[in-house]
Amino acid sequence: MPNEVILCIWDQLSSADVIYSFLNLNTRMNSLLLEFHGLYQQLDLRYCSLSACRFLCRQAPTMFEWRLGLTVLKLGSPVRCSQMDLFVDEVAKSVVANHYERQGKSADKISKDICLILIAYKHIQPIFPQLVSLHIFLTTSANEDTINTLLLAIAGGSAMRTFALSSCANQTHHSRAFFDWLFRCSVNLIQYKLQSSIAEDGFEIMYEHTIVNTYVPHYSLVHLKINILNLNTLYVLLHYLPELEHLDANISGIIGQINTLDQNLITKFNCPKKIRVLILRNLKIVGPNCSYLEQLVDKFNNTLQEFSLFLTHYCNGELDICFDGHRLAALCSRLSHLRSLHFAIQLQFIESPSRQILYDFIEAFRTPFWLDGPLGRIRVCVNYHQVFDYVQIFSLPYTFFDNTVYRTIDLIDALFNTSEKGQEISNDLSITLRSFWCGIRCLFISLVEKQKIPVSFLYALQCPPSQNKTLVISHARGILPDDIDDHIQLTHFATLQLMCTSDTMTNYDLQQLTGWLRLLPNTKCLFVSTNELNYWITNSRDNEYLDAFLQRLDRLHIECSSIINKHLNEEVMIPLLSFVINKRHLPRLECLRFHECKNISSAWCSIDKWIDFIFTHINEHQLKYLRFSFIENEQLVTDMQTGDETITLTDQPCIVDIHRLVLENRISFWIERKYK
Numbered sequence: 001m002p003n004e005v006i007l008c009i010w011d012q013l014s015s016a017d018v019i020y021s022f023l024n025l026n027t028r029m030n031s032l033l034l035e036f037h038g039l040y041q042q043l044d045l046r047y048c049s050l051s052a053c054r055f056l057c058r059q060a061p062t063m064f065e066w067r068l069g070l071t072v073l074k075l076g077s078p079v080r081c082s083q084m085d086l087f088v089d090e091v092a093k094s095v096v097a098n099h100y101e102r103q104g105k106s107a108d109k110i111s112k113d114i115c116l117i118l119i120a121y122k123h124i125q126p127i128f129p130q131l132v133s134l135h136i137f138l139t140t141s142a143n144e145d146t147i148n149t150l151l152l153a154i155a156g157g158s159a160m161r162t163f164a165l166s167s168c169a170n171q172t173h174h175s176r177a178f179f180d181w182l183f184r185c186s187v188n189l190i191q192y193k194l195q196s197s198i199a200e201d202g203f204e205i206m207y208e209h210t211i212v213n214t215y216v217p218h219y220s221l222v223h224l225k226i227n228i229l230n231l232n233t234l235y236v237l238l239h240y241l242p243e244l245e246h247l248d249a250n251i252s253g254i255i256g257q258i259n260t261l262d263q264n265l266i267t268k269f270n271c272p273k274k275i276r277v278l279i280l281r282n283l284k285i286v287g288p289n290c291s292y293l294e295q296l297v298d299k300f301n302n303t304l305q306e307f308s309l310f311l312t313h314y315c316n317g318e319l320d321i322c323f324d325g326h327r328l329a330a331l332c333s334r335l336s337h338l339r340s341l342h343f344a345i346q347l348q349f350i351e352s353p354s355r356q357i358l359y360d361f362i363e364a365f366r367t368p369f370w371l372d373g374p375l376g377r378i379r380v381c382v383n384y385h386q387v388f389d390y391v392q393i394f395s396l397p398y399t400f401f402d403n404t405v406y407r408t409i410d411l412i413d414a415l416f417n418t419s420e421k422g423q424e425i426s427n428d429l430s431i432t433l434r435s436f437w438c439g440i441r442c443l444f445i446s447l448v449e450k451q452k453i454p455v456s457f458l459y460a461l462q463c464p465p466s467q468n469k470t471l472v473i474s475h476a477r478g479i480l481p482d483d484i485d486d487h488i489q490l491t492h493f494a495t496l497q498l499m500c501t502s503d504t505m506t507n508y509d510l511q512q513l514t515g516w517l518r519l520l521p522n523t524k525c526l527f528v529s530t531n532e533l534n535y536w537i538t539n540s541r542d543n544e545y546l547d548a549f550l551q552r553l554d555r556l557h558i559e560c561s562s563i564i565n566k567h568l569n570e571e572v573m574i575p576l577l578s579f580v581i582n583k584r585h586l587p588r589l590e591c592l593r594f595h596e597c598k599n600i601s602s603a604w605c606s607i608d609k610w611i612d613f614i615f616t617h618i619n620e621h622q623l624k625y626l627r628f629s630f631i632e633n634e635q636l637v638t639d640m641q642t643g644d645e646t647i648t649l650t651d652q653p654c655i656v657d658i659h660r661l662v663l664e665n666r667i668s669f670w671i672e673r674k675y676k
Helices: 003-010 015-022 027-037 050-059 064-069 083-102 112-120 144-154 172-184 207-212 231-239 263-268 291-298 325-333 355-363 368-372 409-413 434-438 455-461 502-507 510-517 530-539 544-551 566-580 600-616
Strands: 042-044 072-075 133-137 162-166 191-195 223-228 246-255 277-286 306-314 340-348 380-385 390-395 404-407 442-445 469-473 493-498 525-529 555-559 591-597 625-630 643-649 654-663 666-675
Touching: 015 042, 015 050, 050 083, 050 654, 050 666, 072 083, 083 144, 144 172, 172 207, 207 231, 223 231, 231 246, 231 263, 231 291, 277 291, 291 306, 291 325, 325 340, 325 368, 355 380, 355 390, 380 404, 380 409, 390 404, 404 409, 409 455, 510 530, 510 544, 525 530, 530 555, 530 566, 566 600, 600 666
Parallel strands: 042 072, 072 133, 133 162, 162 191, 191 223, 223 246, 246 277, 277 306, 306 340, 404 442, 442 469, 469 493, 493 525, 525 555, 555 591, 591 625
Antiparallel strands: 340 390, 380 390, 625 666, 643 654, 654 666
16 A cells, blocks of 8 residues: 555544554554654544553553653543543553562552552652653543652653643642642653633642742743632742743632732742743732732833733722723833733623723723834723623733633624724724634623614624634523524534523523524534423424524533432433434434533432433434533442443444443543444
8 A cells, every 4th residue: 555545544543543553564554653653752642542542551551662762642632531540540550560570579460559559659760751741631530649640650750841731620639749749850841731620719839838848949940831729829839930931820819808918928939030921811809909910010020021911800890990001001011021912801890881981991092002102003892791790801812711702792882992904994893893803712692681682793793704613692592683594694603502590491482592593504512401402302393493403413511400309310311312312303413411410319320221221222323422420529329330441332233332431420431333
């Protein structure tokens, strides 16, 4: 087979699948794997097949070539079972086997407990001594033993230069382990990313812990991206990172409340002298004292070149203390080397501000500093969010909150400090809002009940030139103009998320929803509640627009918080599954996730029935990924064993390969079909 044909086949597979499929076929194939896929050097399991993942998780920690050659490792995907668990288990076995081998003993039975003992007493060497870069997407909660295995047995080598971990919820209690590893084991690390769920408290380190554990400054780290709890933690980290050049911090705590900031420590802490990039993703200040922000930024006034700020100021609409364009200009004017600025400011108002107040806010950005200053012309947008009671002020393009912006229909009345190029000869909204859409990934629209939606607002929504954006709509859907879908199509939204509350079903208007669905021809992913989905099943038979919408979906996320007891579990879930697991309704569905299942005890009494139903009807759906996620952490009432397991179904037209993962608050199935 010519090399060109082989490479064409490889282009259709992930790198890990290519290695799994062609490894050791012959010398020529191995040579091509070495040349094009970094065999034994780079391992990316994030998007590979289940069989490739299992095979390579076993091979990498045990084969001499992988262990001594691996330099880049990437694990974890939100639509896969926990690759981390698979990989760590194999690493633990390898650590124990190597320990016995060095002692000249044979291990008849490899115990994970022995690995934990070795780690506790630091009697291990990193299993990949040449590992330079490690990227982990932690899809499930990890215990202390798993974290220690990750940090010491996998990431503990002196060759490490990049460590990036995105964790799921409830993992910030591992703060000390991650910081101890940073300052004790990763002496040559250059880039460190430690991110947690945006909705929870960030990682925290106290100065007392650093003293007791004899932290010393880290002289190689230059890039830090981190979610932290408070400013105290930030200042402690800065004190021990003298060479830091790039700082990207999300601060979850509110600044200005009692005991949130230790001024005595801050005055004696050192700060890096080389910071060029400062990104503050989520700074929340309450009251009149914004000096906390100015105090921090002033420490880098001689070096800072790029500055990004997302600030929420809880000022209760007191205009004399609002952090506005004048105060931001004064702060930036002190930064003599500043070359780039992005910002978003939310000002809390108790009552709706007058139009004149909004004009005053935008006028603050029509001064020479903003129109023709050292940073050039910066376009700024101002509006008032009528539902959340915030005045929103931000520069364009928008770069914050994972690129999610919150709006009401006042999008069409937003104020700008400058005109778009070309707007002088046109009043077209597509020109007016061009830079507004440029950086936005997700638009969250908040509407009020029975609100009439103007045609101009819908024209504004079709402005983006790019695709694959997300549209989130509040539980109130508004009233769309008649036959609007004949004139407008919102083709750039690939994901739709419908917010819903339990009481909205009493006055539910299916026509309002159908109107939106008719505007979204390219949507393939839906987030919806069980209440709303069951209403569709019960009351919308033969609705051609809803049917057409569902038939396009390949991903469905169902929010289950309204199911609170065993009776509801039995009453709701089987009819719901009967509808979803049906090729006539959702013929393209590949990913099915149940979020926020509440009552674990009652759910687990029924969950075997749900899973049996899904696999009994395996020929009636195309699922590749199935997951149940619980928000409570009760003792499980089930015969299903906690852990992971592989299941193969052969009594079907196709062989179904299943990896099942059972944890305290999650059950996942990773499903692959191999047609006979």
